[in-house]
Amino acid sequence: MNTRNHLMLDEYLAGKLEKGEKKKFLDRLESDEDLQRLVEAERIIKQSVISDKQELDKIDHSGTYAFLMAGLAASAVVAATSTTAVAASKSVSGIATAKSIGATVVNIPGKIGIWSLASSVIASAVIGVASYKLSSPEPKHLVKTISQKVVPSKDTISASATENEPIRKRKRNLRYEDLFHDIYGNVIEPKPTPINAESPNQ
Amino acid sequence: MSNIAYTSSEAPSSSEYGLLRESPQESNSTLNHAEDVALFQRFMQGDDSAAIIMFKKFNRSIFLYAAKILNSTEQAEDICQEVWERIIALRSKPKQLVNPGGFVFTITRNLCFNQLQSRKRTVRLDSISEQSLPSSIMPGMTSAEELVLSALDALRFEDRELLVLNMYCGYKFDEIAAILELSPGAVWTRASRARAKLRDIITKLSSPL
Numbered sequence: 530m531n532t533r534n535h536l537m538l539d540e541y542l543a544g545k546l547e548k549g550e551k552k553k554f555l556d557r558l559e560s561d562e563d564l565q566r567l568v569e570a571e572r573i574i575k576q577s578v579i580s581d582k583q584e585l586d587k588i589d590h591s592g593t594y595a596f597l598m599a600g601l602a603a604s605a606v607v608a609a610t611s612t613t614a615v616a617a618s619k620s621v622s623g624i625a626t627a628k629s630i631g632a633t634v635v636n637i638p639g640k641i642g643i644w645s646l647a648s649s650v651i652a653s654a655v656i657g658v659a660s661y662k663l664s665s666p667e668p669k670h671l672v673k674t675i676s677q678k679v680v681p682s683k684d685t686i687s688a689s690a691t692e693n694e695p696i697r698k699r700k701r702n703l704r705y706e707d708l709f710h711d712i713y714g715n716v717i718e719p720k721p722t723p724i725n726a727e728s729p730n731q
Numbered sequence: 732m733s734n735i736a737y738t739s740s741e742a743p744s745s746s747e748y749g750l751l752r753e754s755p756q757e758s759n760s761t762l763n764h765a766e767d768v769a770l771f772q773r774f775m776q777g778d779d780s781a782a783i784i785m786f787k788k789f790n791r792s793i794f795l796y797a798a799k800i801l802n803s804t805e806q807a808e809d810i811c812q813e814v815w816e817r818i819i820a821l822r823s824k825p826k827q828l829v830n831p832g833g834f835v836f837t838i839t840r841n842l843c844f845n846q847l848q849s850r851k852r853t854v855r856l857d858s859i860s861e862q863s864l865p866s867s868i869m870p871g872m873t874s875a876e877e878l879v880l881s882a883l884d885a886l887r888f889e890d891r892e893l894l895v896l897n898m899y900c901g902y903k904f905d906e907i908a909a910i911l912e913l914s915p916g917a918v919w920t921r922a923s924r925a926r927a928k929l930r931d932i933i934t935k936l937s938s939p940l
Binding site: 532535536538539566567569570571573574576577578580581582585586588590592593594596597600601604605607 | 777779782783786790791794795798799804808811812815816819820822823872873875876878879880898899923926927929930931933934937938
């Protein structure tokens with residue numbers, strides 16, 4: 530890399546060379562092959578940028594614009610109807626759900642479909658919240674408030690304990706054969722009792 | 732040697748030795764902080780027409796940036812939509828911005844960066860047999876465009892970003908410095924080096940074997 534040539538070319542392109550320096554640069558360009566290559570590279574870059582920009586400018590951004598409009602409409606609906614935390618969380622989860630549904634079910638390129646889904650979900654959620662609020666003048670709590678701590682009486686505890694105790698014991702004592710018998714009836718023949726029931730250790 | 736602005740309005744318009752210069756009209760200055768702040772405030776207060784003005788002002792630049800950084804117009808379109816989605820989401824949590832233009836660009840930059848990072852983690856099936864070739868050449872490209880694209884791909888992200896912002900998006904170096912929150916001198920020096928690297932790569936790629 531010839532740094533001096535690069536810098537000279539940069540200054541020439543920026544119009545920062547004075548008349549004498551400019552002539553010197555042009556004279557050098559006649560003889561210096563390295564500088565000629567750099568000028569050629571610069572010409573390729575400029576040509577490429579101009580033609581590339583022309584191509585990119587032809588691209589239609591109406592999809593993104595429609596997406597913006599849908600987003601603005603959705604945000605306006607949310608802002609106008611409810612500012613409560615419940616509504617906000619519902620809309621956020623609505624967007625997320627709609628996004629995932631849109632991504633998996635609706636195969637529309639871009640996010641127009643997702644946004645339209647999202648806006649419809651938000652709208653329905655908001656309408657739901659609004660109609661719920663209209664129908665019930667006094668908002669009811671979703672979670673029941675417990676006014677008093679429930680303390681069961683000692684008799685209830687002891688009674689339930691005595692009722693449960695034998696059942697637990699019986700379950701624990703159940704063997705595989707017993708359980709099998711309970712389900713399928715007397716299918717398995719009972720094992721013959723061993724002659725010497727006592728263990729050899731005893 | 733002084734710092735260089737390639738799109739300087741002082742540059743003469745003649746095209747000696749076939750050199751093509753960007754005319755001053757081409758370098759669209761889109762960053763006007765005071766105007767942008769007012770526009771953004773209107774948008775945050777619920778004025779949708781401000782959002783439309785912002786869209787018209789920034790969408791082309793962020794699209795060009797994303798398209799050249801990612802080498803994909805489809806992904807660039809998705810990035811633009813993601814940017815506007817995030818900006819609309821700001822309405823729910825109001826924020827005071829000093830440099831809205833820079834903020835819009837920063838969102839775009841971060842999204843592009845994430846996209847490039849995710850590309851590193853995944854290997855495309857069709858790229859396995861042609862690893863040596865650029866993976867996403869756009870159809871209808873001229874040989875010069877392909878050459879410059881390959882050379883840009885060979886640069887570091889920071890260098891490529893600077894050149895894309897200057898050459899494609901039309902930002903001047905002092906504007907880029909404001910966007911990237913760097914000093915203009917540092918930006919000019921980095922851009923000058925990046926441009927030199929780009930020329931060298933193009934010279935090597937275009938020279939006959």
